[in-house]
Amino acid sequence: MHKRAFIKVLSGTLAAAVLATGPVSAQDPTKVAFVYVGPVGDHGWTYRHDVGRKAVEAEFGDKVETTYVESVAEGADAERVIRNLASKGNDLVFTTSFGYMNPTAKVAKQFPDVKFEHATGYKQAANLATYSARFYEGRAVIGTIAGHMTKSGIIGYIGSFPIPEVVRGINAFTIAMRKVRPDAQVKVVWVNSWYDPGKEGDAAKALIDQGADIIAQHTDSPAPLQVAEQRGVYAFGQASDMRAFAPKAQLTAIVDEWNYYYVDRTRAVMEGTWQSQDVWLGLKEGMVEIAPYGDAVPEDVRAAADSVKQAIIDGSLHPFQGPIANQAGEVVVAEGETVSDKDLLGMNWYVEGVQGELPK
Amino acid sequence: MLRLERRPQNSRTMMYLSPVFALALTLAAGVVLFSIMRVDPAEALYAFFIEPLTTTYGITELGVKATPLILIGVALAIGFRASVWNIGAEGQLTLGAIAGGGVGLALYEVEGFWVLPLMLAAAIAGGMAWAAIPAFLRTRFNANEILVSLMLTYVATLLLSYLVHGPWRDPGGFNFPESRVFHDAATLPIIVDGSRLHLGFALALFVVVATWVMISRTLIGFQVRVIGSAPRAGQYAGFSQNAIIWLTLLFGGACAGLAGVVEVAGPIGQLLPSISPGYGFTAIIVAFVGRLHPLGVLLAGLLMALSYLGGENAQISLNLPLAVTGVFQGLLLFMLLACDVLIRYRIRLRTRSAT
Numbered sequence: 086m087h088k089r090a091f092i093k094v095l096s097g098t099l100a101a102a103v104l105a106t107g108p109v110s111a112q113d114p115t116k117v118a119f120v121y122v123g124p125v126g127d128h129g130w131t132y133r134h135d136v137g138r139k140a141v142e143a144e145f146g147d148k149v150e151t152t153y154v155e156s157v158a159e160g161a162d163a164e165r166v167i168r169n170l171a172s173k174g175n176d177l178v179f180t181t182s183f184g185y186m187n188p189t190a191k192v193a194k195q196f197p198d199v200k201f202e203h204a205t206g207y208k209q210a211a212n213l214a215t216y217s218a219r220f221y222e223g224r225a226v227i228g229t230i231a232g233h234m235t236k237s238g239i240i241g242y243i244g245s246f247p248i249p250e251v252v253r254g255i256n257a258f259t260i261a262m263r264k265v266r267p268d269a270q271v272k273v274v275w276v277n278s279w280y281d282p283g284k285e286g287d288a289a290k291a292l293i294d295q296g297a298d299i300i301a302q303h304t305d306s307p308a309p310l311q312v313a314e315q316r317g318v319y320a321f322g323q324a325s326d327m328r329a330f331a332p333k334a335q336l337t338a339i340v341d342e343w344n345y346y347y348v349d350r351t352r353a354v355m356e357g358t359w360q361s362q363d364v365w366l367g368l369k370e371g372m373v374e375i376a377p378y379g380d381a382v383p384e385d386v387r388a389a390a391d392s393v394k395q396a397i398i399d400g401s402l403h404p405f406q407g408p409i410a411n412q413a414g415e416v417v418v419a420e421g422e423t424v425s426d427k428d429l430l431g432m433n434w435y436v437e438g439v440q441g442e443l444p445k
Numbered sequence: 446m447l448r449l450e451r452r453p454q455n456s457r458t459m460m461y462l463s464p465v466f467a468l469a470l471t472l473a474a475g476v477v478l479f480s481i482m483r484v485d486p487a488e489a490l491y492a493f494f495i496e497p498l499t500t501t502y503g504i505t506e507l508g509v510k511a512t513p514l515i516l517i518g519v520a521l522a523i524g525f526r527a528s529v530w531n532i533g534a535e536g537q538l539t540l541g542a543i544a545g546g547g548v549g550l551a552l553y554e555v556e557g558f559w560v561l562p563l564m565l566a567a568a569i570a571g572g573m574a575w576a577a578i579p580a581f582l583r584t585r586f587n588a589n590e591i592l593v594s595l596m597l598t599y600v601a602t603l604l605l606s607y608l609v610h611g612p613w614r615d616p617g618g619f620n621f622p623e624s625r626v627f628h629d630a631a632t633l634p635i636i637v638d639g640s641r642l643h644l645g646f647a648l649a650l651f652v653v654v655a656t657w658v659m660i661s662r663t664l665i666g667f668q669v670r671v672i673g674s675a676p677r678a679g680q681y682a683g684f685s686q687n688a689i690i691w692l693t694l695l696f697g698g699a700c701a702g703l704a705g706v707v708e709v710a711g712p713i714g715q716l717l718p719s720i721s722p723g724y725g726f727t728a729i730i731v732a733f734v735g736r737l738h739p740l741g742v743l744l745a746g747l748l749m750a751l752s753y754l755g756g757e758n759a760q761i762s763l764n765l766p767l768a769v770t771g772v773f774q775g776l777l778l779f780m781l782l783a784c785d786v787l788i789r790y791r792i793r794l795r796t797r798s799a800t
Contacts, residue, residue, distance in 0.1 A: 124767065154760045155767045158722035161712035164641070165506050166757055172502075173761060183621065184717065207619055246718060247610055249620050277606060277718070433620040444610055 115177070115355050117141060117347075118170040119153040120163065122182035123280040129305030129324040130279065130341070131155065134181045134204075136325075137343030144348045148355070159184025164191060171196040177354045179347070180204065182279075183248070189213060200359050202350060205250060207430070211361055216346060219367030220250075221257035221429070222397050223339035225404035226368075226375055227321045228258035229393045230336050231299050232265025233386040234319055241292025242273045243285055243302040243309055247444045249432045251303045257404040258301060259438045261393065271439045272297060282308035293318055299336075310334055319381065326376040337390075338376035345371060365426070369398045405429065410437040449790040459788045464734055464745070467780035474776050484763060492762045493755035493773070505640035507750050509712055513538065513704035513721065515649040515746035517728035519656050520700035522737040524693035526660075527673040531694055533579065533594025534701040535725025536601035537572040541702025542709045543605055544571025546716045549631035549709075550613055550624055560630045564706055572702020573695045575601060580694040584687040590694065598725070606718045613716060624716035633711045645707030650743075652700060657739040669693065701725060730774075734781060752777070 119138050123131035138151050152175065157166050163185050170178050171192055177200045180189045186206035193201045193213040201213045209215055231240050240262065244251050259271045272295060274288040281304070289300050289309035293316050300320040302309045310331035313320035320331060322338025346366075353359040366372040375394060378387050396402035405424035408416045412435050418424055424432075435443050475493075476486040497503045517534045524531045531537075545568030552560050578597060582588035610622045618625075633643040660666035672679040672689045679686065709720055731749050735741030756770025 118761075152761055152764065154757055157757075158719070160717060160720055160722065161509065161708055162722065162753075162757075164712065165509075165754075168502075169757065169761060187623075187626070187715070246622060248622055277603075431619045444607070 114148055114150040115351065116150045116152070116175040117177045117351055118175040119151070120157050120166055120170070120178070120180045120185060121153055121155040122157065122159060122184070123305055124155050125153070127280050127305045128307050128327060131305065133325050133341040134343055137347040140344035141347050141351050145351065149351060164188035167192045168195070171199045175199060177202065177351060200354055209361055209363055214361045215363045217365050218341060218372040219365055220339060220373055221253045221404055222367040223373045223375060224254045224257040225261040225397065226390050226394050227301065227337060227339060228261030229265055230382060230386055230390050231258070231301065232262040232269060233389060234336060235266060235269055235299050237296050237298045238266060238269045239296045239298065240269065240271050241289065241297030241300045242271050243288045243300065243304055244273050244275045245279050245304045246277060247275060249430060252435070252443065253429055253432045254303055255439055256432065256436045259436050260404065260409060263438045269438065273439060273441055275444060276304060278304065280305045282306040285309050286312050289313060307331070322376060328376065328379070333381065336379045336382050340374040340376050342372055342374050368394060411435065412437055412439065448793045448795050450793045451790055455789055461736065463784040463788055464736065464781060466784045467777060470780040471773065471777045475773060478772065484765065489759065489763060489765065492759045494751060496762065497751065497754040497758045502640055503754070505637050505642035507747060507754060508642045508646040510753055511746040511750035512645045512649045513708055513724040514728050514731045514749055515743055516652055516700045516704040517725055518731035518735060518742040518746050519653055519739050520697040521728055522732040522735065522739065522742050523656060523660060523669060524697050525732055526737050527669045527689050527693050529690050529693045530591045531576065531594050531697040532591050532729065533598045533725070534697060534728055535721060535723060536594065536598030537575045537698040537701035538705035538721055538725050539601035539605050540575040541568035541572040541705030542716065542720050543608060544568050544702065545706030546624065546709045549627045552631065553625060554628050556630050561633065564631060564710060565703065568702045568706030569699045572698040572705065576694040576698025580691050584690055605716070609716050609718050622718050626715045627710060631710060632714060633707060641712050643707065643711040645711050648703065648707065653739045653743050660739065665692065730778060
């Protein structure tokens with residue numbers, strides 16, 4: 086009897102000792118995973134997210150372990166990839182495209198202990214945060230430059246999908262452009278893809294043939310800039326500084342800057358302070374940046390662009406400040422008013438100065 | 446000088462063994478590839494082909510991924526046997542998703558066991574209707590069905606895009622291009638608890654068996670085989686080539702349409718602007734790797750699905766780039782074609798004087 090009791094006590098102690106060694110696992114690296122919609126070599130959207138991933142590695146060294154899966158289709162495949170990442174012991178999973186929203190939400194429900202962050206969506210949960218950048222603020226800056234630099238008064242704009250995010254960018258660009266050059270027009274071509282260098286390049290050619298002397302884009306490859314460089318017109322880089330692809334043509338680029346955010350959120354997980362949130366940050370917080378101006382941009386235009394950027398940062402200018410007219414010329418946002426975040430998030434109409442009909 | 450010379454007779458056994466040889470050669474090439482990349486080949490091949498199947502969830506996911514490939518591959522194989530080249534299964538899949546999904550959305554929150562069968566029927570009809578266009582143009586005007594069916598794929602994709610951006614957009618979805626999420630009565634039942642494996646997989650298996658019986662045991666199957674290999678002989682025997690064109694295209698459309706609806710009513714659960722990462726095209730490869738035989742297509746579909754799952758897994762476990770998956774699939778096809786060539790032809794070494 087005594088012996089048995091002793092064994093019981095002993096085993097109890099052993100169990101306690103095993104439990105006490107639990108914190109050893111705290112020294113295991115924090116595992117952070119990323120799901121990308123394109124290849125890491127797209128030089129645009131996905132590339133910038135991967136730069137953010139590397140920033141996390143650089144910041145925390147061997148205290149983190151990062152993983153990514155690239156070119157994950159937005160559909161049935163996404164849920165499996167996200168679930169596999171969650172089940173393989175990742176502590177924090179970033180899903181970096183709008184189409185991952187429902188799959189991320191589904192998997193988040195099944196893995197309450199894993200933290201999820203979804204870019205550009207609107208569904209949150211206790212372990213699912215959302216984040217996005219106010220890219221439209223950058224669009225207002227490049228729109229200002231376009232207004233100054235265009236001779237033909239026609240700007241070609243390559244759109245991916247007619248979702249509010251993209252429509253908002255087109256509108257912010259057009260409003261800023263027409264403040265400088267009230268008769269300028271924006272022609273939009275939709276390529277129905279985020280990343281398709283062939284189609285993007287063809288769209289740029291078509292737009293230049295229609296008289297556009299500046300190309301703007303909301304797709305992820307540098308193909309349109311390369312076309313612009315060949316044809317001797319100007320263009321804006323998208324998501325990252327694409328100057329290497331078009332040293333003469335690139336006037337500037339809107340640069341997505343995820344580094345700080347990814348580092349901050351990883352640190353929050355390490356320190357146990359992570360909380361679900363919904364953030365939408367812009368030029369002021371440094372999530373959107375403007376690349377160095379190209380040589381073709383003269384001093385006065387640089388000054389004008391800088392002042393728009395500064396005004397957005399200090400809050401004296403909102404890119405969607407009234408009066409704003411719709412395509413029919415009716416003022417829909419009165420002077421002194423600005424479009425609310427909620428309306429910006431669901432924007433599905435064009436402002437005056439955009440040609441063509443919004444696909445619906 | 447090397448010369449290819451046709452063998453008088455192809456070995457039947459070798460024809461069926463060819464994919465096995467190809468797979469073995471691909472694995473061997475993989476070992477070389479991974480060694481060059483300084484990755485332990487054993488570990489890499491494990492991550493690619495074994496690890497995805499070590500969990501129940503992994504096995505069920507294999508079924509989920511293979512379902513559309515098998516469904517479409519089987520139907521295309523029948524057409525290819527009859528030399529009817531339906532390259533537009535992707536479009537027929539999309540139309541199936543539109544028709545079936547449309548019924549699901551129209552009956553939103555309508556309960557009833559008949560909702561799902563109605564969706565499936567609508568999807569089959571939708572896929573058939575899309576395939577009927579190249580069938581009609583081919584039989585009536587002798588228009589090339591490869592071009593017509595391929596081009597219709599883009600039309601179908603744009604039609605779906607129009608619908609989810611416009612009339613079928615989720616009213617509560619902030620104008621994002623997605624339909625509502627289908628309600629329960631319009632969603633395929635799950636056949637393994639805790640997984641995503643849905644009834645569509647069982648349907649795919651049924652189609653495999655049914656097609657096998659049709660092609661090997663019925664007069665229609667015989668006609669398909671004769672018309673495909675010797676159209677003139679078929680005509681003398683009184684078989685209608687047009688009837689076979691109609692039949693194979695409609696069958697292809699029906700299966701592709703079914704594949705479309707089981708994707709949207711299964712793992713996706715709603716209509717999106719893009720619902721398939723090219724299943725309709727990958728299924729062409731699956732049909733050929735499967736030797737245009739229903740059972741072969743089943744195995745080839747599973748193998749192709751495994752290569753996708755393995756590719757994802759290799760990225761997660763070993764940080765291997767996605768391009769390796771592409772190289773692997775390419776290698777498999779290359780080896781298969783090479784084996785086929787060597788089975789049909791033999792290499793003869795000839796001296797210059799002989800030529």
